[in-house]
Amino acid sequence: MRPLIIVAFAGLMACAEAAPPPADVSLLRNPTAPFASQVDVTAQDLDGSWRVRQSVGNFLATGMLVNFGVRDDQLILSPIPPADGLAPGDLPFFISFAFDQVGPGRWAGSSLLDSTEPDTFFWVLWMDFDRRTVALGDPDGTFVAILDRSATGGTDRIAAAREILDWYGYDLGQLAEQ
Template sequence: MHRVILAALLLAACTPAPAPRAYRDTSAPISSIALFDAARLAGEWREVASFRENGACLICRARFAPGAEGVEMESGAGRARLVPAGPGRLKPEGLKGAAAEPWWVLWVDADYRTLVIGTPSGEFGAVLDRGQIGPDRMKAAREILGWAGYDVARLKPAGS
């Protein structure tokens, strides 16, 4: 009997633990940019990196069209409206799962070329850019995500 229990314990020890669902330590501080200007999102963006397990991008390419009622978004995830939900926060209407949580703008460069978004739950986060992201902005995006508690080792570049 003891051998059966010991064998079961050894087998259980060899089973890999399930991957954590959240990509950030939720005990870490997180904040959104209070002076974020959603009107400056207008135009084409592409996802250059994100947190995902299945390899598929969520936003992929997006066209943002700011209006009085929020920001209209067309992307690989479909159409959505991003409605202001507080300073530097946008609530996606029309998306599902973790991406439907309010997006917090964690960082945007001064020229609105690179945008870092995440959720307080840590189940979603992405780096968007208007073109070819420079190494300096990618480094800044990774540092911001790390400061917000995200496990940047799990950040996957687009197309990987």
Template sequence: MHRRIAAFAIAAALAGCAAEPPAPELVIGLRNPTVAFGGTSRFSAERFAGAWETVACLGSCVKSERYVQATEGVYLRRTGDVETPFLISAPGVLREMGGDDRLVVMWVDEGFRTAAIGDADGRWAAILNRNRKPARDRIKAATEILDFNGWDVSKLRVVK
């Protein structure tokens, strides 16, 4: 009798496990969302301001962009004819004013010539440079930073 009850209890427990919905599948697109990342402490609004060329990117990127310091703590990001205001919420973290976009400057070299930047949602990332002829060592460093921050650098493409 006890064996029947024990067998029934085990069968009921197994049936209960099978009835639970499966855990949601983790979809990894351009960036692994389980990897934490943040802005570089080296970020300086004054030094980051100016024109940048996109030399490599993931996702949908623009060929060039410009950052203009509008006021203390407010940046304007210009891409083509579009100008978007951002608040500097932390070193290297720019939050769109009146929107949901968040740009993260993950790395910039000491001379502010090359940078690794991406959006917090993992839709795009880019290696920016002040001109179209970046130094290989800085591109390598920016690529390593993107990889370290969870980006799929195998999908990184050169922008000409």
């Protein structure tokens, strides 16, 4: 009789609906969705200037021009100030970061003003074959960005990046577009 009760209980548990993850408005993605980095992306693939085409959270603002440079096995992210100068309150967005590669397509770093312990992380979630568009995010789901080598165009690549982000559980409604 005891095995029958255990089997019946297990059957009832299997029919129970899974509880939804707790609502956390600071998260940009469903933490139960799959998440991975693109393993063939190197620092050299990111090297150069990029326009932040869509973003939310963290240190990359939509419309911002940034430069990734490779120096002594580190990836240096340097925002490029606009030609018309900085507005009050813009300074936090114009601090450079140094990143170390911590895994395939994964970087950890900190501001060059305070380079003690890594406090900023990003993973390359997708990069197109020609290295013109890249989708970045972090495992905690606190930021996401789509960068492109140009300020306009590439609609098909931006759409592909958004499809990948959707699959990874990101709330695309929160992405600010340029």
